[in-house]
Amino acid sequence: MKKLTQHNAPVHEALEKHRLNRVVPFDVPGHKGGRGNEELTEFLGERCLKVDVNSMKPLDNLCHPVSVIKDAQELAAEAFGANSAFFIVNGTTAAVQAMVMSTCKAGDKIIMPRNVHRSAINALVVCGAIPVYINPGVNKELGIPLGMRIEDVKNAIKKHPDAKAILVNNPTYYGICSNLKEIVSLAHENNMKVLVDEAHGTHFYFGEDMPISGMAAGADMAAVSMHKTGGSLTQSSILLCGEAMNEDYVRQVINLTQTTSGSYLLLTSLDITRKNLYLNGKEIFRKTVEFAEYARAEINKLGGYYAFSSELIDNDAVFDFDKTKLSIHTRDIGLAGIEVYDILRDEYGIQIEFGDIGNVLAIISAGDRAFEIERLIGSLSEIKRLYSKDKAGMFDHEYINPEVVLTxxxxxxxxxxxxxxxxxxxxxxxxxxxxxxxxxxxxxxxxxxxxxxxxxxxxxxxxxxxxxxxxxxxxxxxxxxxxxx
Structure with a gap:
């Protein structure tokens, strides 16, 4: 049998072979290759519907992979520098929950920053683990939460030496990175696992001069949103594991919540995207950084806006910065980020990722085009001219430290x-x-x-x-x- 390389995409190859075999379907899904739902077929295309199929022996089974999915996951593990990898079709939410539930049981403590995604706290609701929150620092000028300070991590470990794991956001939505390598070292010295929510960090594994990735830092598990910055279909994700994890147990935990009807459209998108990133990632993310850096410089020339970057690095709460993130502070023009977000969409036909109380985030990728970057910059300039006002009375913070009373x-x-x-x-x-x-x-x-x-x-x-x-x-x-x- 020929050894597979990163030039292969096993799930994609098996699905293409299945399509060309013209197998007669007497199984689900009921649209039967699109023939049973003409409007859907017209919208998505016949080729897409013909490969929206159910698990079968030639195509393997996501819950218990033994052939092509197993091969694809092994190639993904190799590409990401992990010991093992799992394809997730329930979004990175499912990957984060699998990390928590693979390392913590009811009553176990887990150290985490309070500004985690809801998926992590959802996992605590389901499994009964007890959070030990580290309140992140806050940049008062920007009003945004920062990373995990090493001193705060040390204090949490000292106060809760029985904690089973530490969960780290890396990067945050705004591009802020913690000192991941040092956190891993501290955790492992104290027999704790490190779980990294890398929903926005796929590119750390394939780009050059990027912040360190979870696996490179020695983390035990990392949840990677391939669809966010990698280019796979929405809802597709990868869960990575280091050597200390029992991959067979992790698979069982994943199967507690992941669908038994894994979408082959999502699986194939993960397979093809891994191949593309491994072969072309350096160039893809070089172009992404160039776009983001250009946009940042031009937006900062407009005045009133502040597109922040690596100048925030203090080797502590901001240990590193993800330069692909185009995060823009808007409060100095008298507009909340969400107001700029709405104006961009409603008045200028531009959809950005999100706006909050004081900032907006535009996701930049190599799929963007130079004239679209210019359109964003020009639109922000017009918004400042037409809509700016006095900022008096605006909220100046994005995060409030909570008082935790119950689990x-x-x-x-x-x-x-x-x-x-x-x-x-x-x-x-x-x-x-x-x-x-x-x-x-x-x-x-x-x-x-x-x-x-x-x-x-x-x-x-x-x-x-x-x-x-x-x-x-x-x-x-x-x-x-x-x-x-």
């Missing part, structure tokens, strides 16, 4: 009552409140509701942030814990 699981499953938001001061929150994107909770189950937090939520609503997480779809009421034993 997320206990609070979420407790008896609850619904109160008007303004009547909930000093109560214990029983659900999530967050702006999406990015999906970092303003409030998580088990946290004390304060007047500052309520004012922040109301301000975010007034500015047009898309708030999610509450049972009340209008986010006028909030569920609180009835009583604490």
């Amino acid at each position: 997320p699981q206990k609070a979420f499953y407790s008896e609850q009552k619904s109160l008007l938001l303004e009547d909930s001061v000093d109560q214990i929150c029983g659900e999530f409140v967050m702006c999406y994107p990015p999906g970092i909770p303003i409030l998580a189950p088990g946290e004390r509701i304060t007047e500052d937090i309520i004012n922040y939520i109301k301000y975010a609503k007034d500015k047009g942030c898309f708030l999610t997480g509450t049972q009340d779809m209008n986010v006028e009421h909030i569920n609180v814990v009835v009583e604490v034993e």
